[in-house]
Amino acid sequence: MAPTPIFPVKVGHIDDVQELRKAKQSNVPQRFVRDMAERPELATTVTHPSDIPVIDLSNLVKGGKARFQAEILKLTAACEEWGFFQVINHGIDVEVLSDIEKMAMEFFMLPLEEKQKYPMAPGTVQGYGQAFVFSEDQKLDWCNMFALGLEPHYMRNLSLWPKNPPTFSESIENYSREIRKLCKSLMSFIAVSLGLNKDVFEDMFGVAVQAVRMNYYPACPRPDLVMGLSPHSDGSALTVLQQGKGSSVGLQILKNNTWVPVQPIPNALVINIGDTIEVLTNGRYKSVEHRAVTNKEKDRLSIVTFYAPSYDIELGPMPELMDEKNPTKFRRYNHGEYSKHYVTNKLQGKKTLEFAKIHPQASF
Numbered sequence: 001m002a003p004t005p006i007f008p009v010k011v012g013h014i015d016d017v018q019e020l021r022k023a024k025q026s027n028v029p030q031r032f033v034r035d036m037a038e039r040p041e042l043a044t045t046v047t048h049p050s051d052i053p054v055i056d057l058s059n060l061v062k063g064g065k066a067r068f069q070a071e072i073l074k075l076t077a078a079c080e081e082w083g084f085f086q087v088i089n090h091g092i093d094v095e096v097l098s099d100i101e102k103m104a105m106e107f108f109m110l111p112l113e114e115k116q117k118y119p120m121a122p123g124t125v126q127g128y129g130q131a132f133v134f135s136e137d138q139k140l141d142w143c144n145m146f147a148l149g150l151e152p153h154y155m156r157n158l159s160l161w162p163k164n165p166p167t168f169s170e171s172i173e174n175y176s177r178e179i180r181k182l183c184k185s186l187m188s189f190i191a192v193s194l195g196l197n198k199d200v201f202e203d204m205f206g207v208a209v210q211a212v213r214m215n216y217y218p219a220c221p222r223p224d225l226v227m228g229l230s231p232h233s234d235g236s237a238l239t240v241l242q243q244g245k246g247s248s249v250g251l252q253i254l255k256n257n258t259w260v261p262v263q264p265i266p267n268a269l270v271i272n273i274g275d276t277i278e279v280l281t282n283g284r285y286k287s288v289e290h291r292a293v294t295n296k297e298k299d300r301l302s303i304v305t306f307y308a309p310s311y312d313i314e315l316g317p318m319p320e321l322m323d324e325k326n327p328t329k330f331r332r333y334n335h336g337e338y339s340k341h342y343v344t345n346k347l348q349g350k351k352t353l354e355f356a357k358i359h360p361q362a363s364f
């Protein structure tokens with residue numbers, strides 16, 4: 001079952017951040033100003049970019065036994081300790097990556113009236129606007145999004161694309177096909193890293209759902225007061241994130257209570273573990289909270305693909321990964337229901353995973 005819109009929701013007036021940027025004001029409207037505790041504290045963020053693991057996919061795909069084993073160990077550590085890594089030598093043509101970026105920027109640079117022909121309704125992540133806004137008093141992110149729920153039949157959703165010239169359809173089709181291949185291959189290596197059969201996820205997921213979201217963060221006069229994208233974990237199994245060339249550094253992940261920026265590596269893709277893998281592995285690999293911050297001078301683009309099981313699939317921790325010392329932490333549930341829960345709640349750290357958590361009963 002695919003996520004369905006919920007109505008009616010009163011979200012109040014939502015300023016378009018690109019239009020605010022064009023107006024060149026030195027301040028930001030109150031609805032974007034975070035309460036003290038939620039402000040990004042840009043000055044105190046650590047910068048150890050080299051800490052975030054880098055996985056060389058070529059070692060896994062064609063590396064020979066020794067290199068394969070060594071890279072699998074790196075992957076295990078990356079998933080266990082970080083939940084995030086950057087993948088290099090992923091085999092995706094740089095043109096495929098640059099095409100989608102170009103196309104996304106062309107879209108965001110269209111006049112507002114054009115973009116608003118594809119409005120994002122509350123409770124869906126489809127079209128242009130601000131997702132995850134559900135009340136009039138909710139603070140807004142300094143971000144514009146354009147999202148396409150691609151599922152397996154993504155052509156259907158391409159009609160959303162303005163003008164839809166063949167090159168646009170082609171770029172997004174190529175991109176999605178390549179990212180799907182990458183996700184399948186990463187899922188198989190993740191299975192191996194857990195000591196499982198390499199096809200276990202592929203067999204379990206059915207026809208995997210894929211959605212792409214393009215996030216555009218215009219430069220902001222007060223990056224210290226606003227959030228580009230609120231802290232959250234992803235509801236997917238795996239997320240593939242492309243940071244736009246020449247964009248400002250904006251993605252940060254929460255590690256040991258500190259926000260660590262992810263420095264873009266040219267042509268690398270950022271991968272992160274989503275809630276679904278956390279559930280399947282009974283918490284061995286965790287989805288990690290992340291957020292985006294803005295920059296005073298530079299804008300930023302990210303293109304994000306969420307890869308998840310088919311909506312009909314029932315999920316829960318895998319028996320192979322549980323034992324007496326590691327009893328079940330999550331209940332079984334239908335993945336479509338989880339997705340619906342995810343898109344109909346505001347982004348708030350790892351709160352959405354509460355949906356699946358089992359809280360041990362006090363025994364009497």
Ligand SMILES: O=C(O)CCC(=O)C(=O)O
Nearest residue numbers: 215229251291292302304
């Ligand atoms: O723009 C980014 O780097 C973060 C995007 C993200 O986390 C998301 O779209 O889920």
Ligand SMILES: [Fe+2]
Nearest residue numbers: 232233234290
């Ligand atoms: Fe995310």
